[in-house]
Amino acid sequence: DTGVSQDPRHKITKRGQNVTFRCDPISEHNRLYWYRQTLGQGPEFLTYFQNEAQLEKSRLLSDRFSAERPKGSFSTLEIQRTEQGDSAMYLCAREGRMGGYTFGSGTRLTVV
Amino acid sequence: DQQVKQNSPSLSVQEGRISILNCDYTNSMFDYFLWYKKYPAEGPTFLISISSIKDKNEDGRFTVFLNKSAKHLSLHIVPSQPGDSAVYFCAASDRDDKIIFGKGTRLHILP
Numbered sequence: 301d302t303g304v305s306q307d308p309r310h311k312i313t314k315r316g317q318n319v320t321f322r323c324d325p326i327s328e329h330n331r332l333y334w335y336r337q338t339l340g341q342g343p344e345f346l347t348y349f350q351n352e353a354q355l356e357k358s359r360l361l362s363d364r365f366s367a368e369r370p371k372g373s374f375s376t377l378e379i380q381r382t383e384q385g386d387s388a389m390y391l392c393a394r395e396g397r398m399g400g401y402t403f404g405s406g407t408r409l410t411v412v
Numbered sequence: 413d414q415q416v417k418q419n420s421p422s423l424s425v426q427e428g429r430i431s432i433l434n435c436d437y438t439n440s441m442f443d444y445f446l447w448y449k450k451y452p453a454e455g456p457t458f459l460i461s462i463s464s465i466k467d468k469n470e471d472g473r474f475t476v477f478l479n480k481s482a483k484h485l486s487l488h489i490v491p492s493q494p495g496d497s498a499v500y501f502c503a504a505s506d507r508d509d510k511i512i513f514g515k516g517t518r519l520h521i522l523p
Contacts, residue, residue, distance in 0.1 A: 342513030403455030
Protein backbone atom coordinates (compact mmCIF):
# COMPACT_ATOMS: atom_id res chain seq x y z
CA ASP A 301 0.00 0.00 0.00
CA THR A 302 1.69 3.20 -1.20
CA GLY A 303 -0.86 5.54 0.34
CA VAL A 304 -1.92 6.68 -3.14
CA SER A 305 -4.47 4.70 -5.12
CA GLN A 306 -4.66 4.99 -8.89
CA ASP A 307 -7.39 3.61 -11.10
CA PRO A 308 -7.31 1.90 -13.53
CA ARG A 309 -3.93 0.16 -13.44
CA HIS A 310 -4.01 -0.47 -17.16
CA LYS A 311 -5.98 1.13 -19.98
CA ILE A 312 -5.93 0.24 -23.66
CA THR A 313 -7.77 2.64 -25.91
CA LYS A 314 -8.14 3.36 -29.59
CA ARG A 315 -6.62 6.50 -31.01
CA GLY A 316 -9.07 9.37 -30.89
CA GLN A 317 -10.94 8.12 -27.80
CA ASN A 318 -11.09 9.99 -24.50
CA VAL A 319 -9.73 8.48 -21.30
CA THR A 320 -9.94 9.50 -17.65
CA PHE A 321 -7.71 8.39 -14.79
CA ARG A 322 -8.37 8.79 -11.10
CA CYS A 323 -5.99 9.33 -8.19
CA ASP A 324 -6.96 8.96 -4.52
CA PRO A 325 -4.48 9.88 -1.82
CA ILE A 326 -5.43 7.68 1.14
CA SER A 327 -5.16 10.51 3.64
CA GLU A 328 -5.61 14.26 3.40
CA HIS A 329 -2.72 16.06 1.74
CA ASN A 330 -2.62 19.59 0.46
CA ARG A 331 -0.50 18.88 -2.58
CA LEU A 332 -1.13 16.35 -5.33
CA TYR A 333 1.09 15.87 -8.37
CA TRP A 334 0.72 14.24 -11.80
CA TYR A 335 3.71 12.90 -13.69
CA ARG A 336 4.14 10.93 -16.89
CA GLN A 337 6.81 8.34 -17.59
CA THR A 338 7.69 7.00 -21.03
CA LEU A 339 10.13 4.23 -21.87
CA GLY A 340 13.73 5.13 -21.13
CA GLN A 341 12.82 8.37 -19.41
CA GLY A 342 12.39 9.45 -15.85
CA PRO A 343 9.03 10.70 -14.60
CA GLU A 344 8.19 14.09 -16.14
CA PHE A 345 6.14 16.68 -14.28
CA LEU A 346 2.70 17.43 -15.74
CA THR A 347 0.79 19.46 -13.15
CA TYR A 348 0.11 19.87 -9.46
CA PHE A 349 -2.66 20.99 -7.11
CA GLN A 350 -2.61 22.82 -3.82
CA ASN A 351 -5.98 21.74 -2.42
CA GLU A 352 -8.47 22.45 -5.24
CA ALA A 353 -6.28 24.94 -7.05
CA GLN A 354 -4.21 23.84 -10.03
CA LEU A 355 -1.05 25.88 -9.53
CA GLU A 356 1.25 24.86 -12.34
CA LYS A 357 0.99 23.10 -15.68
CA SER A 358 3.91 21.79 -17.70
CA ARG A 359 4.22 22.62 -21.39
CA LEU A 360 3.89 18.83 -21.84
CA LEU A 361 0.24 19.26 -20.92
CA SER A 362 -1.37 20.12 -24.25
CA ASP A 363 -4.92 21.45 -24.47
CA ARG A 364 -6.12 17.85 -24.89
CA PHE A 365 -5.21 17.23 -21.26
CA SER A 366 -7.24 18.46 -18.32
CA ALA A 367 -6.87 17.75 -14.63
CA GLU A 368 -9.20 18.49 -11.75
CA ARG A 369 -9.27 18.14 -8.00
CA PRO A 370 -12.80 19.25 -7.20
CA LYS A 371 -12.87 18.81 -3.43
CA GLY A 372 -9.19 18.92 -2.67
CA SER A 373 -9.01 15.16 -2.14
CA PHE A 374 -9.11 12.86 -5.21
CA SER A 375 -8.01 14.06 -8.64
CA THR A 376 -8.80 13.11 -12.24
CA LEU A 377 -6.70 13.45 -15.37
CA GLU A 378 -8.52 13.37 -18.69
CA ILE A 379 -6.97 13.02 -22.11
CA GLN A 380 -9.19 13.88 -25.07
CA ARG A 381 -8.66 12.57 -28.61
CA THR A 382 -5.83 10.30 -27.54
CA GLU A 383 -2.78 9.92 -29.78
CA GLN A 384 -0.21 7.14 -29.89
CA GLY A 385 2.33 9.50 -28.33
CA ASP A 386 0.16 9.62 -25.21
CA SER A 387 1.08 6.01 -24.44
CA ALA A 388 2.91 6.14 -21.12
CA MET A 389 2.61 5.44 -17.43
CA TYR A 390 0.72 8.21 -15.66
CA LEU A 391 1.79 8.64 -12.06
CA CYS A 392 0.09 10.48 -9.23
CA ALA A 393 1.91 11.50 -6.07
CA ARG A 394 1.31 13.20 -2.75
CA GLU A 395 3.74 14.91 -0.44
CA GLY A 396 5.93 12.39 1.31
CA ARG A 397 8.74 12.57 3.79
CA MET A 398 12.10 14.29 3.72
CA GLY A 399 11.29 16.44 0.72
CA GLY A 400 10.10 13.57 -1.44
CA TYR A 401 6.81 12.39 -2.83
CA THR A 402 4.88 9.18 -2.34
CA PHE A 403 3.80 7.82 -5.71
CA GLY A 404 0.93 5.58 -6.60
CA SER A 405 1.41 2.48 -8.72
CA GLY A 406 0.48 4.39 -11.85
CA THR A 407 -1.91 3.90 -14.76
CA ARG A 408 -0.35 2.33 -17.84
CA LEU A 409 -2.01 3.79 -20.96
CA THR A 410 -1.63 2.13 -24.34
CA VAL A 411 -3.10 3.90 -27.36
CA VAL A 412 -3.54 1.61 -30.35
CA ASP B 413 17.70 20.97 -21.32
CA GLN B 414 18.22 18.26 -18.74
CA GLN B 415 18.74 19.65 -15.26
CA VAL B 416 19.36 16.23 -13.69
CA LYS B 417 21.59 13.83 -15.57
CA GLN B 418 22.33 10.17 -15.04
CA ASN B 419 24.92 9.28 -17.63
CA SER B 420 25.04 5.53 -17.02
CA PRO B 421 21.95 3.77 -18.39
CA SER B 422 22.92 0.54 -16.65
CA LEU B 423 25.29 -0.90 -14.06
CA SER B 424 26.11 -4.49 -13.08
CA VAL B 425 27.51 -5.30 -9.64
CA GLN B 426 28.35 -8.55 -7.91
CA GLU B 427 26.16 -9.44 -4.95
CA GLY B 428 27.82 -8.34 -1.71
CA ARG B 429 29.92 -5.63 -3.35
CA ILE B 430 29.30 -1.88 -3.35
CA SER B 431 27.01 -0.31 -5.95
CA ILE B 432 27.73 3.33 -6.79
CA LEU B 433 25.21 5.27 -8.83
CA ASN B 434 26.12 8.74 -10.04
CA CYS B 435 24.16 11.84 -10.88
CA ASP B 436 25.00 15.36 -12.06
CA TYR B 437 22.83 18.46 -11.96
CA THR B 438 22.98 21.92 -13.44
CA ASN B 439 20.69 24.07 -11.30
CA SER B 440 22.43 25.46 -8.22
CA MET B 441 19.04 26.49 -6.78
CA PHE B 442 17.97 22.92 -6.04
CA ASP B 443 17.53 22.56 -2.31
CA TYR B 444 16.82 18.83 -1.92
CA PHE B 445 18.24 15.84 -3.74
CA LEU B 446 16.56 12.46 -3.74
CA TRP B 447 16.94 8.91 -4.93
CA TYR B 448 14.03 6.74 -5.98
CA LYS B 449 13.91 3.06 -6.83
CA LYS B 450 11.49 1.62 -9.37
CA TYR B 451 10.43 -1.92 -10.16
CA PRO B 452 8.57 -2.70 -13.43
CA ALA B 453 4.85 -1.89 -13.40
CA GLU B 454 5.12 0.02 -10.13
CA GLY B 455 5.50 3.67 -9.21
CA PRO B 456 8.86 4.98 -7.98
CA THR B 457 9.59 4.40 -4.29
CA PHE B 458 11.44 7.00 -2.23
CA LEU B 459 14.80 5.73 -0.95
CA ILE B 460 16.81 8.53 0.59
CA SER B 461 17.27 12.27 0.32
CA ILE B 462 19.79 14.92 1.25
CA SER B 463 19.43 18.61 1.90
CA SER B 464 21.64 20.97 -0.08
CA ILE B 465 23.23 22.13 3.19
CA LYS B 466 24.64 18.67 3.92
CA ASP B 467 27.21 16.53 2.17
CA LYS B 468 26.28 13.07 3.41
CA ASN B 469 23.21 11.20 4.57
CA GLU B 470 23.10 7.57 5.59
CA ASP B 471 20.20 5.17 6.04
CA GLY B 472 21.10 1.56 6.60
CA ARG B 473 22.81 0.17 3.50
CA PHE B 474 22.18 3.40 1.56
CA THR B 475 24.38 6.49 1.68
CA VAL B 476 24.02 9.58 -0.46
CA PHE B 477 26.95 11.95 -0.98
CA LEU B 478 26.58 15.48 -2.27
CA ASN B 479 29.39 17.52 -3.80
CA LYS B 480 27.93 20.96 -4.43
CA SER B 481 31.03 22.45 -5.99
CA ALA B 482 31.00 19.71 -8.63
CA LYS B 483 27.18 19.63 -8.80
CA HIS B 484 27.39 15.90 -8.33
CA LEU B 485 25.75 13.35 -6.08
CA SER B 486 26.09 9.64 -5.70
CA LEU B 487 24.22 6.79 -4.06
CA HIS B 488 26.21 4.00 -2.44
CA ILE B 489 24.57 0.68 -1.66
CA VAL B 490 26.60 -1.69 0.45
CA PRO B 491 26.42 -4.60 0.53
CA SER B 492 24.41 -5.02 -2.68
CA GLN B 493 21.63 -7.57 -2.54
CA PRO B 494 19.58 -9.29 -5.28
CA GLY B 495 16.49 -7.28 -4.32
CA ASP B 496 18.38 -4.10 -5.16
CA SER B 497 18.07 -4.90 -8.88
CA ALA B 498 15.82 -2.11 -10.17
CA VAL B 499 15.92 1.24 -11.94
CA TYR B 500 17.25 4.05 -9.76
CA PHE B 501 16.24 7.65 -10.39
CA CYS B 502 18.17 10.62 -9.17
CA ALA B 503 15.95 13.64 -8.55
CA ALA B 504 16.09 17.18 -7.26
CA SER B 505 13.49 19.55 -5.92
CA ASP B 506 13.35 23.26 -6.52
CA ARG B 507 12.03 25.90 -4.15
CA ASP B 508 8.48 25.26 -5.38
CA ASP B 509 8.93 21.66 -4.19
CA LYS B 510 8.52 20.35 -7.72
CA ILE B 511 10.72 17.30 -8.27
CA ILE B 512 12.76 16.88 -11.45
CA PHE B 513 14.00 13.40 -12.32
CA GLY B 514 16.95 12.03 -14.25
CA LYS B 515 16.47 9.30 -16.84
CA GLY B 516 17.46 6.53 -14.48
CA THR B 517 20.15 3.86 -14.15
CA ARG B 518 19.23 0.18 -14.31
CA LEU B 519 21.11 -1.72 -11.61
CA HIS B 520 21.70 -5.45 -12.04
CA ILE B 521 22.95 -7.37 -9.02
CA LEU B 522 24.77 -10.48 -10.20
CA PRO B 523 24.76 -13.68 -8.12
